[in-house]
Amino acid sequence: MGLGIEHVREGLRFAVRALSGRKVRYIGTPVEICHKIVDDCWNKRYFTVSAGHFHEFYMRDLGWCAESLISLGYKQKLLESMEYVLSVYSRHGKLTTTITPRDIPIDVFSLAPDTLAYCFRILRLLDAENVVKRHKAFLQSEIDRYHRLCIDKKTCLVREDRSFSSMKDNLRRVSSTYDNCMLSMASDDIDHFGLNNPFGDMKKKIVDRLWCNDGFFYDDMEKKRYIAGDANIFPFICGVTKDRKMLKSCLVKIHEAGLDDPFPLKYTNFRIKDKELWPMNWFASNYEGTAIWMHMGPLYVKLLMGVDKRLYLKHKATYRRLIEEHGNFLEVYEEDGSPYKKTFYRSDESMLWAANYLTL
Numbered sequence: 001m002g003l004g005i006e007h008v009r010e011g012l013r014f015a016v017r018a019l020s021g022r023k024v025r026y027i028g029t030p031v032e033i034c035h036k037i038v039d040d041c042w043n044k045r046y047f048t049v050s051a052g053h054f055h056e057f058y059m060r061d062l063g064w065c066a067e068s069l070i071s072l073g074y075k076q077k078l079l080e081s082m083e084y085v086l087s088v089y090s091r092h093g094k095l096t097t098t099i100t101p102r103d104i105p106i107d108v109f110s111l112a113p114d115t116l117a118y119c120f121r122i123l124r125l126l127d128a129e130n131v132v133k134r135h136k137a138f139l140q141s142e143i144d145r146y147h148r149l150c151i152d153k154k155t156c157l158v159r160e161d162r163s164f165s166s167m168k169d170n171l172r173r174v175s176s177t178y179d180n181c182m183l184s185m186a187s188d189d190i191d192h193f194g195l196n197n198p199f200g201d202m203k204k205k206i207v208d209r210l211w212c213n214d215g216f217f218y219d220d221m222e223k224k225r226y227i228a229g230d231a232n233i234f235p236f237i238c239g240v241t242k243d244r245k246m247l248k249s250c251l252v253k254i255h256e257a258g259l260d261d262p263f264p265l266k267y268t269n270f271r272i273k274d275k276e277l278w279p280m281n282w283f284a285s286n287y288e289g290t291a292i293w294m295h296m297g298p299l300y301v302k303l304l305m306g307v308d309k310r311l312y313l314k315h316k317a318t319y320r321r322l323i324e325e326h327g328n329f330l331e332v333y334e335e336d337g338s339p340y341k342k343t344f345y346r347s348d349e350s351m352l353w354a355a356n357y358l359t360l
Contacts, residue, residue: 023328023349024051024052024327024328024349024350025326025327025328026327026328027327030319030320030323030324030357031358033323033327033328033329033354034323034329034354034355034357034358035072035358037051037328037329037350037351037352037354038069038072038074038352038354038355038358040350041350041351041352042074042077043055045080045081045084046062046080046081046084046085046099047062047065047069047074047077047078047081047352048352049061049348049351049352050331050348050349050350050351050352051349051350052331052348052349052350052351053348054331054348054351055101056098056099056100056101057081057085057098057099058097058098058108059085059095059097059098059114059115059118059119059122060097060112060114060115060118060167061295061352061353062078062081062118062122062352063114063117063118063119063121063122064118064295064299064353064356065352065353065355065356066078066118066121066122066125066126067125067359068355068356068358068359069355070125070126071359072355072358072359074355075126078122078126079126079128079131082119082122082123082126082128082131083131085099086119086131086135086138088103088105089105089138090135090138092105093138094142094145095115095116095119095142095146096115097112097115097165097169107165108165108169109165109169109170109277110163110164110165111146111149111150111164111165112164112165112166112169113146113150113158113164113166113179113182113183113186114166114167114178114179114182115146116142116143116146116182116183116186117182117183117185117186117189117238118182119139119142120139120186120189120190120192120193121185121186121189123189123193124189124192124193129193132193132195136195139195140195140196143186143190143195143196143197143198144196144198146183146186147198147199150164150179150183151183151198151199152175155205155209156199156200156202156205157175157180157202157205157206157209158175158176158179158180158183159175160174160175160221164176164179166178166179167230167234167296168230168267168288169288170276170277170284170287170288171272171275171276171277171288172275172277173219173220173275174220174221174222175220175221176219176220176221176231177206177210177217177218177219177220177228177230177231177234177235178230178231178234180202180206180210180240181206181234181235181237181238181240182234182238183199183202184199184201184202184203184206184238184239184240185238185239185240186199187199187200187201187202188239202240203239203240203241206235206240207235207240207241209221210223210231211246212225215246215249215250215252215253216231216232216249216250216253217231217232217235217250218231219231219268226257226268226269226270227253227254227256227257227259227268227269228267228268229254229259229264229265229266229267229268229293229296229300230267230296232250232251232253232254233250233254233265233296233299233300233303235250236250236303237299237303247303247307248307251300251303251304251307251308254300255311257269260300260311260315262292262318262336262337263292263297263315263318263319263322263333263337264292264296264297264300264301264315265292265293265296265297265300266290266291266292266293266335267288267289267290267291267293267296268289268290269290270289270290271286271289271290272289273289276288276289284340284342284344284345285342287332287340287345290335291332291333291334291335291340292332292333292334292335292337293331293332294329294330294331294332294333294351294353295331295351295353297315297319298319298353298356298357298360299356301315301316301319301360302356302359302360305360316360319357319360323357326339326349328349328350329349329350329351329353329354329357330347330348330349330351331347331348331349331351332347332348333347
């Protein structure tokens with residue numbers, strides 16, 4: 001991992017905004033507020049992560065919201081987003097996690113398997129065969145590059161000898177369940193478009209290596225016996241398994257571990273300090289430990305819908321209350337339910353993720 005000039009520039013911009021104490025409050029019902037936020041995240045070229053300080057493009061954030069955006073009537077804008085960012089990426093010769101407001105592609109903080117995965121998932125949701133054909137040579141070269149850099153030739157799973165940027169991009173992980181699920185999903189979508197697919201079917205390998213017989217998915221190949229929020233929802237979101245008993249078990253484990261208390265969803269119920277990366281462990285301490293994340297929360301709640309209706313309705317009502325209270329859809333909360341706030345970083349606001357609340 002290396003910090004370049006664009007990383008420093010973005011970090012300083014976040015810090016300045018945190019120190020300014022600026023807050024935006026929308027007027028209206030929670031549904032009206034969230035619709036306004038989604039509209040404000042459209043910058044006439046692509047959907048930004050937020051209308052707050054994350055006003056750049058992140059492939060993973062768009063991917064988390066893509067299905068909701070389509071169902072909400074934003075399919076054309078989503079297509080325009082992908083057309084635009086692929087033109088930027090192909091001009092620079094690589095897919096990256098992020099495109100800065102200056103239209104410079106960078107990886108935050110390093111290569112991320114979910115960049116490739118969500119690129120293809122969004123294109124598939126859009127039925128964008130023509131876009132894929134137009135960028136076929138570039139996309140195939142990126143498929144091959146990600147396979148070469150991410151996959152262990154012996155295990156055919158994500159390499160264990162390096163850490164990738166990921167959903168928890170501030171923590172070092174060893175062939176995480178999330179990263180493996182992402183490349184499994186990418187494999188399905190690459191097959192869908194008929195491109196050469198070096199990944200193969202990863203599903204059985206993921207379950208065989210990362211499922212714990214106690215009824216949950218390990219966070220990564222270190223196989224430590226704690227429950228991680230992302231590791232126990234994305235195997236189902238990505239289609240790695242459709243086993244209902246496994247889904248119910250994982251959702252119960254998440255609840256028993258308190259990852260949805262006072263509302264969903266925490267990564268873990270304790271802070272893994274020895275895995276945190278500098279400078280974020282200083283700049284925004286416990287940012288990806290016991291903090292409560294609103295990108296994962298609605299995705300978890302959607303899985304609850306067909307498993308635990310009572311808990312589903314409880315969390316949905318809590319989200320409504322939070323949006324009413326803050327007049328916004330915030331990024332992240334402290335474990336006690338207050339908005340996350342440190343000296344040089346505070347919770348972003350006006351998140352594109354509001355789209356997922358609208359489709360609960």
